[in-house]
Amino acid sequence: MYRRKIFLVIILCAVLSACADQKIVNKIVLVSAISFDTVSNGIKSAALIANFKEQGKTELQVLHTESISNNGTLPRLNTRTKDPLEKGQLRMVLFGKTLAEKGTGTKIHNLLRDPKISSRLQLGVADGDASELLEIIQKSQEPFFLSDMIEQNMINGNLPSMNLHEFLFNYYGEGRDMFLPYFKIDHGEVIIDGLALFRSDQKITEISMKDAFLLKMLIQNSKNGNYMVPVEGKASNKQVEDFILLRSMHSKANYIVNKVNQIPSISIRLKLETELQEVPDWMVLRSEEQLTQLEKTMGSYFKTEIEKFLSLLKENKVDPVGLGDLVRSRSKEWSAQDFEKIYQEIETTVSVQVKIVNTGSS
Amino acid sequence: MSILAVVERCLEVQFSEVFRILKNPVDEKYLISPFLIVPLMYVSMVMPGVLNFQRELAEHAGYNAYISVVLVGISIHLILWMIYKILRSNQEGLDVTAINKTCFGKIAGNIINFAIVLYFCFGAYIKFRAYIEVIQVWVFPSVEMIIICTLLVLLLYYTVSGGFRSVTGLSFFGLLISIIHVIPEFSLVLPYTHPLNLMPLFNHSITDILLSSKSMIYQYMGLEALLLYYPFIKSPAKSQKWAHLTVFFLTLMYLMIIIITFMYFSEGQLREILWPTLYMLKILEGPVLQRVEYLAISMWLIKMVANISLFLWAACRGMKNVFQIKPRASLIAFLVGFLILEYFLKDPNIFRWIEFYSDVGLYFIYGYIPIMFVVTQIRKNWNKG
Secondary structure, eight states, X not given: OHXXXXXXXXXXXXXXXXXXXXXXXXXXXXXXXXXXXXXTTEEEEEEEEEEEEETTEEEEEXXXXXXXXXSOHHHHHXXXXXXXXXXXXXXXXXXXXXXXXXXXXXXXXXXXXXXXXXXXXXXXXXXXXXXXXXXXXXXXTOTTHHHHHHHHHHHHSSXXXXXXXXXXXXXXXXXXXXXXXXXXXXXXXXXXXXXXXXXXXXEEEEEEHHHHHHHHHHHSXXXXXXXXXXXXXXXXXXXXXXXXXXXXXXXXXXXXXXXXXXSOEEEEEEEEEEEEEEOOTTOOOOSHHHHHHHHHHHHXXXXXXXXXXXXXXXXXXXXXXXXXHXXXXXXXXXOHHHHHHHGGGOEEXXXXXXXXXXXXXX | OOHHHHHHHHHHHHHOHHHHHHOOXXXXXGOBOGGGHHHHHHHHHOOGGGGTHHHHHHHHHGGGTHHHHHHHHHHHHHHHHHHHHHHTSSSTTOOHHHHHHHHHOHHHHHHHHHHHHHHHHHHHHHHHHHHHHHIIIIXXXXXXXXXXXXXXXXXXXXXXXTOHHHHHHHHHHHHHHHHHHHHHHHHHHGGGOOGGGGOSSOOSOHXXXXXXXXXXXXGGTTGGGHHHHGGGBSSXXXXXXXXXXXXXXXXXXXXXXXXXXXXXXXXXXXXXXSOHHHHHHTTXXXXXXXXSHHHHHHHHHHHHHHHHHHHHHHHHHHHHHHHOOOHHHHHHHHHHHHHHHHHHOOOOOHHHHHHHHHXXXXXXXXXXXXXXXXXXXXXXXXXXX
């Protein structure tokens, strides 16, 4: 009998305690994106918030605040809203260009510490002022525009797979460096213009979407990425250069570390299966021979482009590919400081094997 | 009761006066089947530690620490074999408190027994506190923890007062729940792993690997509860193979978790993260649930209650054997103690306590059990001679 009573007490307690700390969707304000910029006397931050109106309807608003300190953005923004701000749905954190160049360490560390932040959050760097980007997104009335845009481009475009977890993996991991998507404003619209490469927590340089494809090919399967290969031919007398637009069907990078000690040497073997999407009108792709010839030209073109890309990375002392990590995994003793010193001198040889699997219906 | 058993009983009385006092036969209706030792052992060993053992493990041996998991797993098999030897050294059906009394005499034996009771009670409190800590950080940061503690304490009282069989029943569900969600969750994380992290396979010294092993032992602590619930198993000899199977399975599970964790986080990143297992779940996204880790923590409640109540049950059973105190009275005393500690102790640093507990457990498992093993074997041979 008394056991039944205890059970009743437990159930009642459970019911009562559920009243604590409730969060009802139209009594809170969801923050969907935050941006940070530097101003002369501190940090300027803006938040894109979504006021939930009714099923399927939200109203976007951008809030601004300025402070001398790095932290405490949300409490200060809370003084500007009717309902409490919630960051559980935060999907995008944007850094302004100058802030990214100064260093984003504290911000990134706090994102790691917060259990409410999803690992699928996206980060990004804006060319110029990050809060301007939020203003543009506000007009679109889509709270998750930027993060959806990144995800879409990861699956269907040249962006390598990225989310907060992968950024942190690269940021805290030794022998690799972080890279974030780089945004620009073009004709009043936000576009992804490439990738911002970081050394530790500072942005060093940025690369174009074309180079982003090369990076994607070096670190993962570049499926669905697009690339323009220039071709010489009859049309060389024309003003406009001719290009082949190809879409990657599948790619794989093989790394072989030939030598570890003193100056490491690495050979990279890439295999790329492509589909020809757009070709110049004069190009005839009927015979096997012509195709093999084209495969070879594209292979050597990719080889030189990737070599150029790798020397760009070495020049800037950034390592988004994770060559340091690769050498670490093959050597008994390895230290990040020592590798940094020799990073510019390591030898890399590239060979690319292109295979055309589909030429279209012509 | 068969005639043979009666004869055996009569012989015992003749052989030893002590046994008659100590014989504490458990009624048939309280016994459990031998294979039910699987959920009991699983639940007693897997603790909140499984949510964060990776970081400490990697502290010394780095990403070579998977070797430590294998080493500790093997040593635990040995310890388990010793436990069975100890428990079988006299006649069947005695727990460790009775064996202590026969080996060391009544007073010294009871002092050891009381230490064991304290150990189990402390263990229960540590786990209780560690789970509360997880709830506080991840699920309800702003709720007064004393409310959640009270709820948990009531639930614990309800389970433990139901007796050993109800603890076993809850353990069974605890096992079921963790198996249901652990394996699918970890396989979903696989696309985000970097196998390169595990290389080079062996670049740390033996000392580093042994130091890492020390922190791994904490993940197997709880196995010693078998010393107390052994008499509750029907035909205990049959349970040994199930017990070894559980330890083997658990070692495989830890190995899987540790390897996936090492592939998922870079070494520098792992150093920054307090609960790697929960952190890994943050990447998953369900069709209805956007975040899985909250669900995982809530499901863990059943497993945790089973674990804590098994320890509490062991402590109460020990109290009964040592001081002839009714289990219900000591249970209430322990639970009230939990609440008082929770209310007055505002020490947020649970990790220091866990360290202390795991040190004590280390001596219990690798000190006390082998010593008992030697003592009981010598006694057995002596008596034979």
